[in-house]
Amino acid sequence: MEENSKNAPMFMQGNEALAEAALRAGMQAYFGYPITPQSEVMEYLSAQAKKHNAVVLQAESELAAINMVYGAAGAGARVMTSSSSPGISLMQEGISYMASAEIPCLIVNVQRGGPGLGTIQPSQADYFQATKGGGHGDYRLLVLAPSSVQEMADLVFDGFKLADKYRNPVMILADGALGQMMEKVTMPPAGSLPYTEKPWATVGKPTTRERNILTSLHIVPEKMEEINLRLQDKYRRMRQEVxxxxxxxxxxxxxxxxxxxxxxxxxxxxxxxxxxxxxxxxxxxxxxxxxxxxxxxxxxxxxxxxxxxxxxxxxxxxxxxxxxxxxxxxxxxxxxxxxxxxxxxxxxxxxxxxxxxxxxxx
Amino acid sequence: MGQVLTMEGMEIVYEKPGTLTQTPFHFCPGCGHGVVHRLLMEVVEEMGIIDQTVGVAPVGCSVFAYNYMDIDMQEAAHGRASAVATGIKRVLPDKYVFSYQGDGDLAAIGTGETIHTVNRGENILMVFINNAIYGMTGGQMAPTTLLGQVTSTTPFGRESSHVGFPLKITDLVAQLPGAYYVTRQTVHTAAAVRRTKKAIEASFKYQMLKKGTCFIEVVSNCPSGWKMTPVEANVWMEKNMLPIYPVGDLKVPKQ
Structure with missing residues (x-):
């Protein structure tokens, strides 16, 4: 996609609009694994990565992909992954770890019919999984639901912004039809989403601060409860984003x-x-x-x-x-x-x- | 009787590296983990790269590494340490990144991540502690458990007809073009400790060449899991483990 300085409307597929928006929103790394009906996201990003100086890496599995997201986002980068229902199930362990370690990232689920391997046609059957936690433990994701190709693009910006604001994974819950269909879309301008300071990121410990540790393990139950209470308080604060x-x-x-x-x-x-x-x-x-x-x-x-x-x-x-x-x-x-x-x-x-x-x- | 020891007139010849925290190790007496922790942190301190190093500790006895290593660290899910390290290194390509994994983590649940991380030639150091048992969960069979070895889930000894053979994952890794330096060492004698430290030093230096993955297996012990004294454990390790997992370089950089 050539840079469109006037931001004139374009005719784009949902998956591609989402990918283009991610690049314009300053995404620094993407890790994923192919799965229908969202493979165009990684295909589009692979072609555009060099131009935008972004890391785009095809992992050996969704398990590896979400844990690469954990590492890169934990190192302070703006990171996205995308998949479809069965792949998102595989990512749940990693998502739970990120929610607990408070690592911000954007996860896109272009849903297909299930359960099991299901079908490749659109579905909204992952609502419970997305909104009630998904993996183990008491945690929540901010979940955004686009209903047009325009929103497939716009909500990427909102998603990255909210992830950084709350230090929490954000999910875009789309479906196979939104991913595959083509509509008119006006792209938000590149560079319009500033990066935020991430003093908690693991980038190497300078002499000026204590070491940064990103972990979800707190073996003392009193401490684990305290962290749970803090997370629940954060989830309550998220209500203002409704x-x-x-x-x-x-x-x-x-x-x-x-x-x-x-x-x-x-x-x-x-x-x-x-x-x-x-x-x-x-x-x-x-x-x-x-x-x-x-x-x-x-x-x-x-x-x-x-x-x-x-x-x-x-x-x-x-x-x-x-x-x-x-x-x-x-x-x-x-x-x-x-x-x-x-x-x-x-x-x-x-x-x-x-x-x-x-x-x-x- | 009544003698007071002072530092007066004495010279410090050996001390704890500043890169280790004041937290006492939780490791059992005789365990090799503490030695490898120390060696890693000695190298980081001596190379002056504290502010450029990020470590990854996954699930197992390795999980508390960040309580002891005074550097930036991430805890990873079981088996996923090298995927997490990949993510870090890809966005911080000029930093030093290492994973510190046990045999269950690296060679059972994380086998896929291990093979593919090395196959991509990620410019990281993977430290692999092989003590042929699951120490953290109480002494169950590991992928590297020897045939006939008694563990809590192989109470009559490991039988290959039932649970397969000891997995020599370091031999597998050495076959991959993405591997730059692959070695197998121990830390059960003073000489062995020095050799392992040299391997760690070399691996950190190699990272900046960006020519592939460095992989160090440390054949170690688990006195508690093996139900032996530390001395017995080291004797048993030499006699039984080293014939299966021989010490030495499996792949060295071409000069």
Whole structure:
């Protein structure tokens, strides 16, 4: 990609837009292992690495890749890895270690259908894994959910920024469709994300400070509890980063809650429902952790029912139910295994809900 | 009786390197780990590269290395030390980076990382402590456990028909084009300690040539795991381990 000084819109694939954005965001190292549907990320970076003076290394496995991320990010570099569902499972041990040792990095999961080797088609079945920890121990990642190629680029900048701000791994939870599809995208300018000081990084101990140690081992339980309490406090502070987008919620009788690709499909469903005389709004979480609980709770009194749409068996719906807190009925519509709900599927669900809740159709 | 010893009129000929912390080693009496820790830190101090050195300590008895080595260090997940070291070295190519790994870490759970790190010729030093047993977890079989050797998971001795053969991973590593210097040493005699220190010195110097991986196996002991006194352990090691893991250079740089 030639440097585009005017930042004119370009037509790009999601995976490539993410990779280009990472270079523009000053990514210094990338470690990964090929897996469909996100291999274009490393392919793109491999071709561009020299020009940007970035390290791009194909590891022998996702295990090695995430531990290379640990080492490089621990040495103070801005580091990214990307993979898809089975590969992300392999990385969980390393992610847990990084959360505990407080090593910032950006991890991209371009989800595919599972469980197991599953399929290569898009899915959102890793919601639990991404937002509830994923590996062992009490920890959280900041999780960002793009729903367009534009956001595949923009959220890379936000991801690196948040990782450094909280000294925590950040995950971009995309899916195979967002990775593969092509859309118009305006690239953020290169060099617009400054580097932060990392006095904790292991770069060689000068005489002016004590040695830096990055570890997740604290054999004395009192100390381990103290670190857990500090981490939990950090996760609570992350709540201020919560972000969501709301479309047509003011007049809505039914509120849709959906993230990523599902939210794009919901937008079409809202148009179709309106034609049928049902006012439907959408709340799209952009941060999945922290989850926009308050934003949902605020809308709930004004709607008759809530419908969560996901490409899984119903995962985010649990967080939606917590937000709604029994005040209104919460319904779920999902497809699994790489299948995508159509706008018509969702409209059918909306009509059923409208009937059940005696919502008057205009 | 009542004699008071003072430093007056005495000359310091040997002392603890400043690169070791004041924390007492947790290692069992007679264990080789403490000696290798000290040698590494002596070399770092003598070369004056404290501010340019980053170490990696993974899981096993090696995990507490950063309690003793007064340098910047990262703790790695079990088996992943050389991947972590790769990450560090790739973004700090002009710094000295070493991993310090036991036999379970380097030759069982981390075999893939070991082979591929050396195959890429990462310009790091990998220090491999082979004591043929899992010391930290209480004396289970290691990949390098000898045939017939009794451990807590081979209570009747290691049988090749069941759990395979002692893995000579250093011999494997020496075959890889990415390896620059591969040697096998011990630290159970004064002469052996001096030879191992020379190997460590050479490896740190070689790092700056950027010609490939340096790999030092130290055949060592585990008196607690082997259920022997330190003296018995060293005798047993010489008699039983050195025939399988002979001391010497496996690959030396071409002059």
């Amino acid at each position: 972000r969501s987008e709301q479309i047509g919620v003011d007049e809505a009788e039914i509120l849709l809650v959906a993230f990523g690709l599902s939210a794009r499909i919901c937008q079409k469903a809202i148009e179709l429902a309106k034609e049928k005389g049902i006012n439907v709004g959408l709340l799209r979480p952009i941060t999945l952790f922290p989850f926009p609980t308050e934003a949902i709770a605020k809308i709930v009194p004004n709607v008759e029912a809530v419908l969560t749409v996901e490409m899984n068996a119903g995962q985010m719906v649990e967080d939606v139910r917590l937000a709604v807190n029994g005040k209104k009925p919460v319904y779920f519509k999902g497809r699994m295994g790489g299948m995508i709900p159509t706008p018509d599927d969702i409209v059918l669900e909306i009509e059923t809900i409208a009937e059940k809740n005696r919502i008057t159709q205009v």
